[in-house]
Amino acid sequence: MNKYIRWIGAAVVVLIWVALTGAAWFGSDEAYSISERRDLLQWPGDPNPSGYSDVSKKDWPGLTTETVMDTTFMQAFEDYTTEQFPLRDKFRQVKALFHYNALMQKDNNNIYVVDGYAAQMDTFTDTDKLTATLMTFNRLYDQILKDAGCDIYTAIVPDKNYYLAPEYGYLSMDYELMLSMIHGRMPWAQHIDLTDCLTYKDYYFTDTHWRQEHLIPVAQKIAAAMGNTLPQESDFTKELIDAPFYGVHYGHAALPMDPEQLFVMNNDLLKACTVTYQDRTGKTVQLQGVYDYGRMVSSADLYDVFLSGEFGVITIDNPNATTDKELYVFRDSFGRSLTPLLLQDYRKVTLIDPRWARTIWAAGEMNPLFNLDSNDDVLFVYSTSVLNSDGIV
Amino acid sequence: MVFSSIPFLYYFLPAVVICYFLISYLVGLVFKALNRDKEQTRKATLFTKNLILLLFSLLFYGWGEPIYLFLMIGSIVMFYLCGLAIDKAQTQKAKKLWVGVSVVVSLSLLAVFKYADFFVENFNALTGLSVPFLKLALPVGISFYTFQCMSYTIDLYRGNCQVQRNIVSFGAYVSMFPQLIAGPIVRYVDVAKALDNRTHSWDRVSLGLRRFVVGLAKKIILADNLALMIQIFRDSAEPSVLFYWMYAIAFTLNIYFDFSAYSDMAIGLGKVFGFDFIENFNHPYMSKNVSEFWRRWHMSLSFWFRDYVYIPLGGNRVKFARWLFNTFAVWFLTGMWHGASWNFILWGLLYFCCLVLEKLVPAMKKLPAVLGHTYTMLVVVLGFVLFNATDLAQAGSDLACMFGFGNLPLISSQTIYYLQSYALLFVLCIVGSTSLVKNTANRLCERRGVNTVVAVLEPIILIILLLVCTGYLVDGSFSPFLYFRF
Numbered sequence: 001m002n003k004y005i006r007w008i009g010a011a012v013v014v015l016i017w018v019a020l021t022g023a024a025w026f027g028s029d030e031a032y033s034i035s036e037r038r039d040l041l042q043w044p045g046d047p048n049p050s051g052y053s054d055v056s057k058k059d060w061p062g063l064t065t066e067t068v069m070d071t072t073f074m075q076a077f078e079d080y081t082t083e084q085f086p087l088r089d090k091f092r093q094v095k096a097l098f099h100y101n102a103l104m105q106k107d108n109n110n111i112y113v114v115d116g117y118a119a120q121m122d123t124f125t126d127t128d129k130l131t132a133t134l135m136t137f138n139r140l141y142d143q144i145l146k147d148a149g150c151d152i153y154t155a156i157v158p159d160k161n162y163y164l165a166p167e168y169g170y171l172s173m174d175y176e177l178m179l180s181m182i183h184g185r186m187p188w189a190q191h192i193d194l195t196d197c198l199t200y201k202d203y204y205f206t207d208t209h210w211r212q213e214h215l216i217p218v219a220q221k222i223a224a225a226m227g228n229t230l231p232q233e234s235d236f237t238k239e240l241i242d243a244p245f246y247g248v249h250y251g252h253a254a255l256p257m258d259p260e261q262l263f264v265m266n267n268d269l270l271k272a273c274t275v276t277y278q279d280r281t282g283k284t285v286q287l288q289g290v291y292d293y294g295r296m297v298s299s300a301d302l303y304d305v306f307l308s309g310e311f312g313v314i315t316i317d318n319p320n321a322t323t324d325k326e327l328y329v330f331r332d333s334f335g336r337s338l339t340p341l342l343l344q345d346y347r348k349v350t351l352i353d354p355r356w357a358r359t360i361w362a363a364g365e366m367n368p369l370f371n372l373d374s375n376d377d378v379l380f381v382y383s384t385s386v387l388n389s390d391g392i393v
Numbered sequence: 394m395v396f397s398s399i400p401f402l403y404y405f406l407p408a409v410v411i412c413y414f415l416i417s418y419l420v421g422l423v424f425k426a427l428n429r430d431k432e433q434t435r436k437a438t439l440f441t442k443n444l445i446l447l448l449f450s451l452l453f454y455g456w457g458e459p460i461y462l463f464l465m466i467g468s469i470v471m472f473y474l475c476g477l478a479i480d481k482a483q484t485q486k487a488k489k490l491w492v493g494v495s496v497v498v499s500l501s502l503l504a505v506f507k508y509a510d511f512f513v514e515n516f517n518a519l520t521g522l523s524v525p526f527l528k529l530a531l532p533v534g535i536s537f538y539t540f541q542c543m544s545y546t547i548d549l550y551r552g553n554c555q556v557q558r559n560i561v562s563f564g565a566y567v568s569m570f571p572q573l574i575a576g577p578i579v580r581y582v583d584v585a586k587a588l589d590n591r592t593h594s595w596d597r598v599s600l601g602l603r604r605f606v607v608g609l610a611k612k613i614i615l616a617d618n619l620a621l622m623i624q625i626f627r628d629s630a631e632p633s634v635l636f637y638w639m640y641a642i643a644f645t646l647n648i649y650f651d652f653s654a655y656s657d658m659a660i661g662l663g664k665v666f667g668f669d670f671i672e673n674f675n676h677p678y679m680s681k682n683v684s685e686f687w688r689r690w691h692m693s694l695s696f697w698f699r700d701y702v703y704i705p706l707g708g709n710r711v712k713f714a715r716w717l718f719n720t721f722a723v724w725f726l727t728g729m730w731h732g733a734s735w736n737f738i739l740w741g742l743l744y745f746c747c748l749v750l751e752k753l754v755p756a757m758k759k760l761p762a763v764l765g766h767t768y769t770m771l772v773v774v775l776g777f778v779l780f781n782a783t784d785l786a787q788a789g790s791d792l793a794c795m796f797g798f799g800n801l802p803l804i805s806s807q808t809i810y811y812l813q814s815y816a817l818l819f820v821l822c823i824v825g826s827t828s829l830v831k832n833t834a835n836r837l838c839e840r841r842g843v844n845t846v847v848a849v850l851e852p853i854i855l856i857i858l859l860l861v862c863t864g865y866l867v868d869g870s871f872s873p874f875l876y877f878r879f
Contacts, residue, residue: 002838002848003596009852010599013606016856020863021407024399069459074394081399085867095864103618103821106814109868123807124630171810254868 023086030084035092035251037300040083041076092254100255106170111253114168116205118249118257119160125173126388127181133387134185136354137380140330141188148372152189152380155222156182157334159208159385163200173388182387189380192225194218205260207247208385209303212337213238213263219341226377228345229322235344236265241305243296262302264291269320270340277311290316290340306336307351314351321347326376328352335381346377394456396658397612399866406662409449409570413666414593417441435590443565443588446666450568454533461532464502469564471498472542476563479549480556488550495546499539506532511733534574536730538567540697545581547701554582562588571662575655577673577693584668591667601664603855608657610858611650613865615822619647622815631807637795639812645770645777646822649678652691671696678826681765682758683747683772694730698723716752721745731780736788740780747772 029042044060060076067073085091099108106112110121145152156179165172183191202214210218220230244259266289275287285308292308295301299309307314310333327346329335331353339349350370372378394401420441424434455462475495482488504512510526517524545566548554557563566588572579626632626640656673663670677689687695699708706719721742728741751757760768775792782788793799824830838844 002844005845005848006599006851007595009848009855010595010602012852013602013855013859017403017859018407021403024403071457071459074456078394078398078400081404082867082869085399085403085863088867091860091864091867093864094860095868098614098861098864103614104814104817105618106810124628169810169813171807 020086024081024084027084027086030088032300033083033088033251034246034300035089035254037246037248037251041080042084043080089254093256096254097256108254109252111249112164112168112170113253113255113257114164114170115200116257117160117164117200117203118206118247118253118255119164119170119200120208120249120252120385121165121171122159122161122173122385122388123171124388125177127177129389130178130181130387131185134182137186137330141186144370145372145378146188148370148376149374150372150376150378151226152378153192153222153226154182154186154189154380154382155192155194155218155338156387157210157381157383158195158198159383160200160203162195162384163198167200173384175384178384178387186380190225192222194221197221204245204247204262206250206253206257207245207303208249208383209247209334209337211263212265212306212341215265215338215341219338222338222379223342223345226379228342231341231344236267236341238263239266239291241293241296241302243302245302247303248301262305264305265341266291269318269344272318272320273343274317274319275307275314276317277308277314279311290343303333303337307339309336310353310355312353312355316343316349316351318343318347318349321345323347324375326350326371328370328372328376328378329381330354330378331381332383332386334383334386338381342379394453396655397609397617397862397866399863402609402863402866405449405453409445410665412449413442413445416445439590440559440561442591442666443559443562446570447561447565447568450565450570450573453570454568454573457533458530461530464532465538465568466564468502468538468542469560469567471495472545472567473557473560473563475546476549476556477558479546492546492550496543499543502535502539505529506535508729508733537576537578538573540578540694541580542567544578544697544701548580548582554585557581557585557588569663569668571666571668572659572670575652575659576691577656577659577670578697579670579693580697583671587668593667597664597667601661603661603851604664605658605661606855606858606862608654608659608661609862610654611657611825612654613862614858615818615825616647616651616654617865618815618818619643619650619822622811622818623647625811629807631805632794632799633802633805633808634794634797634799635804635812636808637791637799637801639808639815641774641778641791641795642819643815644781645678645774646819646826648777648781649674649826650822676826676828676831678770678773679766679828680769681760681762682751682769683744684751684758686769686773687744687748694727698727702726717749720748724748735785736779736782739785739788740776743772743776743779 030040031042032038033040041060044062060080061067061072063073067076096108099105107121110123111118112121113119141152158175161170161172162175164170197217198210198214203210216231216233223230241262241264243262245262246259250257250259270291271289273288273290275290275292277285279285287308290307291305293305295304295309301309304310307316316339321343322345324347325345327339327342327349329339329349329351331339331351332355333353335351335353339351343349394405396402417438421434421438424437429437451462451465454465472495475491475498478491478494479488482491505527506529510528513524513526516522545554545557545563549556557566566579566581566584569579622643623640626636626643629636653674660670660672671693673691673693675689675692677686680686680689703719703723706722707715708719709716711719724741724745725738726741727744728738731737731740757768758765775795778791778795779788782791790799794801797803834847837847
């Protein structure tokens with residue numbers, strides 16, 4: 001009797017295996033992974049554009065003698081079969097759930113979730129990368145900022161892990177070491193401490209970034225340090241961006257998490273601003289208002305509504321500024337959601353992200369961007385996670 | 394291509410199984426339709442099966458290393474011809490000559506592809522010269538299939554098996570993908586009958602499937618997660634004495650589950666295709682002395698060295714000095730087989746020393762279970778630290794740090810975090826490395842009523858394991874088997 005039960009059981013296992021195999025062999029290819037924000041490798045001759053203009057395409061090497069002998073075809077086939085496996089995101093969820101609940105692992109791919117918030121552990125403090133970044137900042141200061149006589153500030157943004165790790169027993173980078181290195185090697189800047197303005201609840205559940213609607217205290221602290229008018233919550237209207245926001249950790253964590261809501265803080269002053277940047281093709285783009293609502297459709301990352309996304313140089317002209325001062329912001333993506341809250345006292349704000357302006361940077365063509373005088377302000381806004389991972393060079 | 398990958402599980406394996414059974418069945422139908430007799434039909438069907446196995450095995454091998462496919466094909470042809478020559482030879486001297494040719498060619502392949510740069514490195518170090526390195530990539534599985542081929546010609550010479558006249562059948566034996574790249578080392582005598590006449594049944598397939606899925610789960614869920622911890626340890630900026638011990642134990646468990654998992658999958662696949670491969674592991678971490686450990690660990694290799702090196706040298710039926718030499722030779726070669734590096738050789742010689750000690754002090758084999766087990770596991774764990782080091786310097790450093798000579802704290806915050814994170818995995822692996830799970834399952838199967846529940850639960854568990862393993866693979870974990878470098 002048990003022999004027959006075993007045979008039937010084996011048949012069921014085989015049927016499931018066959019079903020998955022059939023789906024893998026004959027299922028249609030997905031063009032894009034929402035959870036991972038990237039194009040997926042598709043079978044050659046069946047390109048199905050993802051529709052996202054700001055993500056790169058993946059190319060198949062093709063079956064040739066060369067690609068077989070150097071195994072690039074095999075590697076591409078293996079990547080293809082893994083990326084196009086049916087129910088891929090569901091299987092990743094199965095793995096994540098098993099990893100957390102059955103094996104009782106504290107993190108999955110260095111991502112952990114506590115109190116509904118997903119965060120990435122940074123277990124290693126990359127002092128070499130930070131040193132290289134600080135050397136670049138010092139070069140910038142020597143070449144452009146030093147003689148201008150303007151006020152220079154830094155506002156280092158603690159990442160979510162800064163707050164979650166000590167409270168919930170996770171590992172983190174050495175934030176004290178990082179901050180002391182920054183303070184020590186940028187003696188020409190006034191350092192604004194943001195750590196007491198935030199908690200982990202001021203960040204998105206599934207993304208690394210902070211919520212703009214929670215940044216009024218941060219903006220007030222920066223404005224106070226810079227001698228500007230303090231922004232008030234009542235100065236803005238909280239607007240919901242009507243699209244689901246899948247944060248960057250949504251895909252990494254692979255856990256069943258819901259997309260969340262993204263709000264922007266708007267007012268007439270911000271709506272009257274003009275934002276100018278050069279897109280990836282070199283074309284100059286101009287937008288009215290600091291929030292690019294078109295990104296709800298065209299971008300893989302809804303956070304790109306803040307100043308249209310990652311471009312090397314973005315300028316904001318504010319016709320309703322209370323002064324003629326200019327602000328130069330060296331920043332990563334965190335600066336894009338912060339800057340609109342600081343705009344009111346500046347006639348013009350120039351945001352520079354050296355990671356996306358490498359050609360200008362390398363060619364030494366940064367100088368024309370700057371028309372500094374002693375009334376202007378310079379602000380460095382970088383998150384600890386970016387300084388510890390990408391750096392700016 | 395590795396077993397624990399989406400292309401293998403959902404493309405290659407289904408394709409070979411479908412072709413193997415479907416095409417051979419169709420060939421059988423055609424022969425019956427042509428009114429051929431039963432024996433002719435049987436032979437045609439078997440030939441088809443062996444041909445499909447051969448072709449797919451060559452595809453499997455060439456997938457990872459296309460250029461070395463020619464080496465594999467050349468080895469098949471060479472050993473096939475040596476086998477024919479041995480069989481045809483009229484005198485013992487001529488037979489010996491052809492065996493000698495096959496052994497020399499096998500060892501030359503290993504010498505060139507695996508050991509050449511090791512010899513050059515040591516030669517340069519001794520002489521101060523700068524002989525250039527060959528820098529040849531190691532053909533995957535060369536240590537396994539050369540040993541398998543040597544077993545064929547030697548057993549043929551000894552009269553332990555008949556010559557294989559069908560090159561397709563012989564090629565299928567040499568290149569058979571289930572055990573091609575990480576064993577077990579399958580001797581020709583063990584599969585000769587099945588090559589020429591094998592049967593299939595759903596019972597065998599279901600048993601093979603069970604063994605394969607369990608092996609897959611051992612590899613992906615247990616071994617690969619331990620491998621992650623090992624990588625975290627190597628990348629850690631906060632080492633501690635405890636972290637070093639965690640690493641040592643993790644690697645000891647990792648190599649067992651990784652290697653035994655591959656053997657499980659090979660044996661399982663063998664069953665599906667009608668072959669019975671020998672067992673390669675028998676709960677080695679339950680051993681109470683080193684002698685017992687090597688009767689339970691990588692048994693196919695131990696038996697190979699016993700039958701083709703140790704016994705021909707005289708075994709233990711010689712004077713003590715000669716026995717010492719025989720044992721030294723076996724363990725020196727065992728170490729070398731694992732890798733072209735001094736740490737592997739020293740690892741082998743560590744076991745030589747322990748075996749000599751156990752021979753000289755018989756009481757060591759009769760220690761109380763706890764003491765014996767502790768002594769054995771200490772040797773095994775420290776031995777694997779030596780085994781896994783990239784060189785002697787790292788081995789020395791690792792061992793020193795384990796015993797507090799590395800100026801490290803006893804514990805660190807990272808160590809505590811990863812101990813908490815991997816605690817359950819450690820427990821599961823330690824329990825899983827014993828016979829407790831198997832014995833419990835067997836006892837449950839013997840009880841009326843409970844055995845039916847077990848029979849119903851078994852496929853459910855297998856399905857869950859398959860889906861979880863698929864989840865891990867889709868999540869992008871790359872998990873090459875450790876013994877590929879051999």
